[in-house]
Amino acid sequence: MPRRHDPERRQRIIDAAIRVAGRDGIAGLSHRTVAAEADVPLGSTTYHFATLEELLVAALRQANEGFGKVLAELLPDGGRGDLAADLARALGEWLTGDRTGVELEYELYLAALRRPALRPVAAEWTEQAAALLARRTDPVTARALLALMDGICLQVLLTGGSYDEEYARTLLARLIP
């Protein structure tokens, strides 16, 4: 039996959970599905994560850390260029190609509505993003830009339509005083 005393067992389970949630949604996440995806026995997931919610929190937190890094790259600090254009481009890169990440992000948002345990994770993400944006504008505008970006993302995801970067740039620009 290989992989006995696997030092990264816990991490492998988290990674598998992210894959499952990205593929089937949070609803498809169970101890069994994660165990199968991670190729570990059922008892292993229950050992490392006593409750399913604990596993969910760990997975979503790690997923969000990844998103934060991406956003930080797309929003260089020194830039004094057109903030609206930068954000619109960032949204574009986020929404084109593999949308797994975005979908997971909004699933976290909306799942947090019903599960208080997820509230802090969602709040962390918002704070982090707001702080990044606040380097280029005032805090109030930063939060407003985030709100508008959230709304635009939702509209794109829900209508299944395509993303119009120029449209987003125009509207974001209106929010910047």
Added chain:
Amino acid sequence: MPRRHDPERRQRIIDAAIRVAGRDGIAGLSHRTVAAEADVPLGSTTYHFATLEELLVAALRQANEGFGKVLAELLPDGGRGDLAADLARALGEWLTGDRTGVELEYELYLAALRRPALRPVAAEWTEQAAALLARRTDPVTARALLALMDGICLQVLLTGGSYDEEYARTLLARLIP
């Protein structure tokens, strides 16, 4: 045995489903929970709605119709007053007191991300609201205002914080050209 051949049986089931979804979330919605809430036998819900998704669609569609009416009242047609102020006030009335309606609305969004069958329902709601707003501004601005309102709602719901109407009014005003 009362209520045999209940002509409003189907409607009563839908109403019960809305109550259940509002209380426990869409996740808490099952044939059995709805049947119990509606005080009808299990077989009755499966007869009127072959699949659970069918029931979900019917319930959310009806819930959204209600929201549409409320929004129509809050946004009188003739008004040429301060649109941003009107919207901020509408958001306030929506977010204060019983938040069941708002939560259900965003749960619909969430569910629609993963269930294509719900996509049209969510799209309907957006179209309807956009049409209402377009009576007071241009269509592009209308959609942008909706997006920003969605984002603000999410932030309020997730941070569990209180709603600042003046803050919302200021930001909405920036979007109106």
Added chain:
DNA sequence: ATCCCATGTGTACGAGCGTACACAACGCAT
């Protein structure tokens, strides 16, 4: 009055679920 069929009801089945728990294996301090 009779018959048909939409409607209503109860029960059963198989599956997946979270969780608990007894037991196995192994690193490590002693």
Added chain:
DNA sequence: ATGCGTTGTGTACGCTCGTACACATGGGAT
């Protein structure tokens, strides 16, 4: 080497679920 505590594993229990289906019932066309 020996014992112990952490880590890993397999199985079982009780529950809820969606769905299917056989049977009951009664309104309305004939």
